[in-house]
Amino acid sequence: MYRNKCAACYRQFNRMEHLVEHMRTSFHSGHEPSCGICGKHCRSFESLREHLIGPLPKQECRDVFAYQGCRFCLKVFDSPNARRVHQERCQLSGLDAGLIARFANLGLRDNLSMGRGQQVVALACKMVGGGSDGSLDLCARVCIIDEQENIIFHSYVKPPIPVTNYRYETTGIRPEYLRDAMPTRVVLRKIQDFLCNGEPMWKIRPRAGGKARILVGHGLDHDLESLQIEYRPEMLRDTAKYPPLMKTSKLSNSLKYLTQAYLGYDIQTGIQDPYEDCVATMRLYMRMRSQAHRIEDYPLASDPQNRNNFVSWRQSDLERMTPEQMLEISRSDYYCWCLDSYI
Template structure:
């Protein structure tokens, strides 16, 4: 049999080989990390801090909103609390402030309701010049006609713009002095105006004006003047001033100016035994209008708009 012979060259130990390799290939020192790589963890930490701060702010905002909702709901709940709880609430420091606010709101509402009840004029001061009140006195002629004998016009504040007697060319049969206050001497005086002169002056005053009066249909007829219907405020035509008549009250009739002044203004005019004064009557009509001016103007605007709608349906829209 062949005997295995041991190799003459034995393998060197492993440690020797490693030492030999180390001697042949010396270890290279580890590379230093660049500055950018060293800064990366710092930036990451900074971003994390910013993220945590944003999350905290978000949670805080949510907490604030929830607290505001809770306080709002609690305030509403307290407002509808039982009487005993309300009594306890009045003892709190803020109860006085709440009562003051309620009192102020009550005062404001009461003042507004009072203003609505009085129905004070809503007319702007720059528009006051547009409003005038007129009243005429007449005398009877031989043919039974009523002709102009006196005309009075006052402005929005009741100041006299025009007050004149008018000369009458026809034969006068009835001066109606007990009602009109006009006498023969008034119409023959030098201060009395000629009819045409008076008409021209009155027409100039009434141009583009809102005309207020009582029974203006008769006044405009004796003046021989036409005025736009939407610029007329006649107290004999305003529905709330009319009185019901007939068995069922369905018919509405105009009231006398004397009756309206007493009923609406608590004023006595045209006193028994005293002649009428056209200035006094014009002022009474003016005060009646001003007492309901806001409602009256709303009604006029409604009628004007309705009239325009009807005209557009009939004639078509204007270009």
């Protein structure tokens, strides 16, 4: 008979020592997505979505969620009317075609400047093909926006090697757009200086009072590599690698899917624009950052003050704890973006 039940994910174990081992490795915390009906913790929003509206949902939770739950942020409300009022705000609208068409021929916009305090910006690139078969990704267009979705930098980029495939069907880029474009090395210097904001690279930390900017994007490693930009990993907020936004298999979701599922509109139809991608990643970031989680002095398992999250506790002490007490001392193994609200 199972008697030892995890207070977070509700898994049951027939021996207390097995529950303790589960808690050592699960890193349950208040930063995990959780069901607003039964309280179950999930490792990702995809897992929570399956719990509520998947092929085999929990029946009781599904029935309540169908009337009182928001299918975008997955919150549960007191009444169907409260849900309707919320969902009108939660479902965001996409950029209209006229706006996208205007930005498609925008040309250079350079408002990069040093500023006081830490800021958040989103970056997106569009790639053309290089190499003999055109499969090598070369950045040919880059866009950066601020938190209010204003463009602060936009430019076509002249790749360092010849372009062999302009991928016009998705990029909309023609040879004449790149003929007099800004060279990659110039774009690199401009963006890197802007992100560091006067701070030496070695000094950059995600701390209060820092000057360096937080950079949001989707597949940022690929974008930064194509621009030959080096930046501190602690300052990156990548929607392709953020655990709550990943698949239950721990693989990345596409930006197109994330935008449709969590913001409620479609992107990347026809010719794609980096401004549209910037807006989508910034909106996803802001939605994740705005989550109301319990404030903790040391919210990460890696913080020394957490005694390495169970490792230093004696087995006998842990086995005398209740599941709720073990959950109380458990901490997250990833940096929740809600913590940016306190920087």
